[in-house]
Amino acid sequence: MNKKFLPLYVTSSLFVLLFLVGSVQFENFGTLRVFMNLFTDNAFLIIAAIGMTFVILSGGIDLSVGSTIALSGVIISVLLRDYGWHPIPAFAFVLVLGTLFGAAMGAIIHFYQLQPFIVTLAGMFFARGLSSVVSEESVPITHMFYDNVAMFGFELPGGAWLGSSTIIALVVLGLAIWLANFTRFGGRVYGIGGDAQSAALMGVPIARTTISVYALSSFFAALSGIVFSFYTFSGYSLAAVGVELDAIAAVVIGGTLLTGGYGYVVGTLFGVLIMGVVQTYISFDGTLSSWWTKIVIGLLLFVFIALQRYLVRRGTKA
Amino acid sequence: MSTDDTVLALRGVVKTFPGVKALNGVDFTLRKGEIHALLGENGAGKSTLIKVMTGVYRRNGGIIALDGTEIHPANTGDAQDLGISTVYQEVNLLPNLTVAQNVFLEREPKRFGIIDWRRMNREARELLLGYDLDIDVTAPLNSYSVAVQQLIAIARGVSMSAKVLILDEPTASLDAEEVASLFNIMRDLRDRGIGIVFVTHFLDQVYAVCDRITILRNGTLVGEYEAATLSQQDLVSHMLGKELEKAVHEKVGQAEAQTRETLFELNQGSSDVLEPLDISVCAGQVVGLAGLLGSGRTELCKLVFGVDELSQGDAKLNNQSIRFSNTRQAVVAGLGLCPEDRKKDGILGPMSIRENMIMALQNKRGWWRYIPMKKQRELAEHYVKVLKIATSDIEKPINQLSGGNQQKVILARWLAAEPKLMLLDEPTRGIDVGAHAEIIQLIRKLCDDGLGLLVASSELEELVEFADKVVVMRDRRKVAELSGSDISQQTIMQAIAGQS
Ligand SMILES: Nc1ncnc2c1ncn2[C@@H]1O[C@H](COP(=O)(O)OP(=O)(O)OP(=O)(O)O)[C@@H](O)[C@H]1O
Ligand SMILES: [Mg+2]
Numbered sequence: 001m002n003k004k005f006l007p008l009y010v011t012s013s014l015f016v017l018l019f020l021v022g023s024v025q026f027e028n029f030g031t032l033r034v035f036m037n038l039f040t041d042n043a044f045l046i047i048a049a050i051g052m053t054f055v056i057l058s059g060g061i062d063l064s065v066g067s068t069i070a071l072s073g074v075i076i077s078v079l080l081r082d083y084g085w086h087p088i089p090a091f092a093f094v095l096v097l098g099t100l101f102g103a104a105m106g107a108i109i110h111f112y113q114l115q116p117f118i119v120t121l122a123g124m125f126f127a128r129g130l131s132s133v134v135s136e137e138s139v140p141i142t143h144m145f146y147d148n149v150a151m152f153g154f155e156l157p158g159g160a161w162l163g164s165s166t167i168i169a170l171v172v173l174g175l176a177i178w179l180a181n182f183t184r185f186g187g188r189v190y191g192i193g194g195d196a197q198s199a200a201l202m203g204v205p206i207a208r209t210t211i212s213v214y215a216l217s218s219f220f221a222a223l224s225g226i227v228f229s230f231y232t233f234s235g236y237s238l239a240a241v242g243v244e245l246d247a248i249a250a251v252v253i254g255g256t257l258l259t260g261g262y263g264y265v266v267g268t269l270f271g272v273l274i275m276g277v278v279q280t281y282i283s284f285d286g287t288l289s290s291w292w293t294k295i296v297i298g299l300l301l302f303v304f305i306a307l308q309r310y311l312v313r314r315g316t317k318a
Numbered sequence: 319m320s321t322d323d324t325v326l327a328l329r330g331v332v333k334t335f336p337g338v339k340a341l342n343g344v345d346f347t348l349r350k351g352e353i354h355a356l357l358g359e360n361g362a363g364k365s366t367l368i369k370v371m372t373g374v375y376r377r378n379g380g381i382i383a384l385d386g387t388e389i390h391p392a393n394t395g396d397a398q399d400l401g402i403s404t405v406y407q408e409v410n411l412l413p414n415l416t417v418a419q420n421v422f423l424e425r426e427p428k429r430f431g432i433i434d435w436r437r438m439n440r441e442a443r444e445l446l447l448g449y450d451l452d453i454d455v456t457a458p459l460n461s462y463s464v465a466v467q468q469l470i471a472i473a474r475g476v477s478m479s480a481k482v483l484i485l486d487e488p489t490a491s492l493d494a495e496e497v498a499s500l501f502n503i504m505r506d507l508r509d510r511g512i513g514i515v516f517v518t519h520f521l522d523q524v525y526a527v528c529d530r531i532t533i534l535r536n537g538t539l540v541g542e543y544e545a546a547t548l549s550q551q552d553l554v555s556h557m558l559g560k561e562l563e564k565a566v567h568e569k570v571g572q573a574e575a576q577t578r579e580t581l582f583e584l585n586q587g588s589s590d591v592l593e594p595l596d597i598s599v600c601a602g603q604v605v606g607l608a609g610l611l612g613s614g615r616t617e618l619c620k621l622v623f624g625v626d627e628l629s630q631g632d633a634k635l636n637n638q639s640i641r642f643s644n645t646r647q648a649v650v651a652g653l654g655l656c657p658e659d660r661k662k663d664g665i666l667g668p669m670s671i672r673e674n675m676i677m678a679l680q681n682k683r684g685w686w687r688y689i690p691m692k693k694q695r696e697l698a699e700h701y702v703k704v705l706k707i708a709t710s711d712i713e714k715p716i717n718q719l720s721g722g723n724q725q726k727v728i729l730a731r732w733l734a735a736e737p738k739l740m741l742l743d744e745p746t747r748g749i750d751v752g753a754h755a756e757i758i759q760l761i762r763k764l765c766d767d768g769l770g771l772l773v774a775s776s777e778l779e780e781l782v783e784f785a786d787k788v789v790v791m792r793d794r795r796k797v798a799e800l801s802g803s804d805i806s807q808q809t810i811m812q813a814i815a816g817q818s
Pocket of ligand 1: 722
């Protein structure tokens with residue numbers, strides 16, 4: 001067994017274990033339907049967390065994700081309601097806008113040598129503020145296209161459902177794996193996370209890569225905002241508060257090292273699924289308060305960070 | 319600009335850092351198909367000149383021309399695209415990526431737009447086999463020793479070199495055999511018309527491969543010479559600006575060693591990676607550790623210091639059994655380890671020279687017994703003076719020092735902790751000839767005051783010069799022990815090769 005895949009094995013086995021525990025305790029838990037619902041319910045988080053994975057791999061962090069999700073939802077709903085846009089150009093608009101927003105944050109981080117934490121924190125306030133300026137109250141979305149897309153999907157055995165948001169999330173996952181492990185860009189991201197100074201001396205274009213990483217994260221956040229708008233059929237400036245933290249938690253539980261350089265995109269998927277399965281378990285139980293989800297995730301995070309420390313220590317000793 | 323076969327020409331290059339004029343109007347001419355040594359004391363400006371040539375630093379003045387046209391590389395990538403490939407001082411590779419990725423970063427072989435991992439791994443393996451490195455290229459880089467990493471960095475640089483290859487102290491952690499095979503590769507490249515810049519502090523290596531020599535001192539050009547006509551003595555005096563004084567010292571013979579008290583003893587001690595072995599160090603004695611790469615020198619130092627656990631046998635310090643479960647216990651007990659890989663285990667980059675120096679002493683005292691600032695400054699200033707560390711200020715971040723001066727700071731860190739037994743793993747790596755002699759003198763003086771010393775070194779000359787006893791390692795076991803007048807380069811070499 002390859003040591004570097006260890007965190008990935010741990011995460012995926014933990015997911016399987018939790019799923020089995022649920023299946024043993026509750027009938028109807030261990031079904032394809034519940035499994036697929038994990039994707040349907042968390043598609044937007046999967047997308048946002050995958051973007052976050054690249055940022056964390058490069059040794060940075062992006063706190064603006066939740067606000068970007070809200071902002072793209074608000075912009076879409078306002079474009080649709082007040083300006084009579086068709087959803088498709090509206091989507092293209094927020095994706096471009098998101099990408100530019102991320103690129104701007106990346107450029108500030110690189111050229112002014114500022115902490116990603118501070119710059120994206122500012123980005124978070126900026127995007128949240130901007131969405132309130134665009135519209136303070138929730139804007140409903142009513143458009144045929146929305147209904148069609150939301151209904152689109154494939155029936156699977158056992159009443160399970162492969163919906164449009166799941167499909168988008170899976171496509172994003174495939175794209176991200178390709179980008180991270182089969183392109184030059186991916187190697188650069190890992191390299192900068194490993195040792196930015198050495199990477200520069202090996203000829204890695206640091207500026208271009210840093211900017212691309214944040215642009216990518218915000219692009220995925222905007223996409224996540226689009227997917228999110230299909231859940232709520234509205235745009236609201238106070239939506240998705242704290243989603244960036246859920247995304248960071250998913251990345252870390254997925255085995256990516258917070259200091260950068262180590263981790264896998266697939267791990268992040270399992271991170272989200274673990275959080276989803278805990279939530280499902282609690283709703284099946286019915287007696288537990290939903291806050292237990294947060295408590296369990298807090299504990300998991302703690303365990304995973306401790307595990308990473310241990311692995312890093314052992315790694316340097318060997 | 320100059321003759322036709324000039325590939326790289328620098329004229330009047332100036333580089334200033336806040337408060338330091340690192341390069342002051344330096345000229346440098348590299349011809350096609352030559353190996354050109356760039357020499358100078360620690361802090362003379364060699365690495366800075368290289369970084370200016372390759373776009374890591376922007377020059378403040380002067381001209382750099384490649385094949386007669388002026389160039390302005392903005393970063394290493396640009397320089398690579400222009401055909402200048404560089405192996406910078408210290409290993410600058412990515413610890414988290416695989417060996418193959420490190421070799422091919424930025425020029426990965428692709429197939430249908432995706433990275434062809436199979437081909438990349440195969441080609442990396444073939445490339446490294448040319449350096450006698452038969453290793454798993456899919457393992458992360460940090461699973462290998464510094465020396466192997468250095469070879470990987472060289473292999474990467476050489477395989478990329480198109481017009482110019484720059485090597486900044488590439489041989490610092492290599493042993494004789496690897497150096498020889500590197501030289502063969504360099505000669506081969508030279509014959510193919512590539513211009514090679516070679517920085518080193520090993521003067522015999524300069525004469526072994528170099529055609530011409532450029533010497534810098536304090537950021538200014540001293541001159542350019544033909545290697546064949548410059549004597550070593552003149553070379554040294556050009557570098558230092560004065561003659562070199564050699565230290566002589568009497569070796570502690572076998573008989574005398576027995577009368578001294580034993581400071582440290584290892585009886586049939588072994589770790590997971592070492593065969594059981596005996597070793598002893600008396601007060602005031604210098605014990606050298608010789609052996610090839612991977613022979614277990616570094617592992618032995620780690621074992622003594624408690625970084626690696628003793629799996630059997632026992633260790634005694636001052637006749638008391640010791641067993642450390644962490645390195646702080648070792649420091650408190652009076653041990654010091656100056657590590658081989660200063661970049662990874664040694665320097666704390668953004669912290670100041672003073673902070674880096676007092677680290678071990680503070681650790682020994684415990685963090686709650688803060689060393690008064692006045693004392694810290696005194697200590698730092700003292701060592702900056704005795705080790706001749708080239709810096710304007712003890713509050714400068716250590717990563718702004720030249721490589722050799724960083725090494726001196728690390729040495730000072732352990733000297734300041736006043737250990738009873740000091741372990742030095744390649745202590746003079748990257749240190750210039752002048753400072754080398756001074757450091758050896760300083761160490762001798764400490765030994766006269768009762769310090770015991772265990773020195774791992776791949777420089778046989780250095781071991782012969784100051785060791786009272788030499789332990790030779792091969793394949794992770796002790797194969798010979800030489801003492802007193804038996805110690806010579808030849809006897810050590812024979813023991814290493816296994817023909818004693
Ligand atoms: N980033 C930096 N900031 C400030 N000063 C620097 C920086 N890099 C180098 N210097 C200073 O420039 C001078 C030349 O350093 P350089 O690294 O070129 O020396 P060197 O000749 O390579 O020495 P060595 O043999 O020790 O490697 C030194 O005085 C050093 O302190
Ligand atoms: Mg240097």
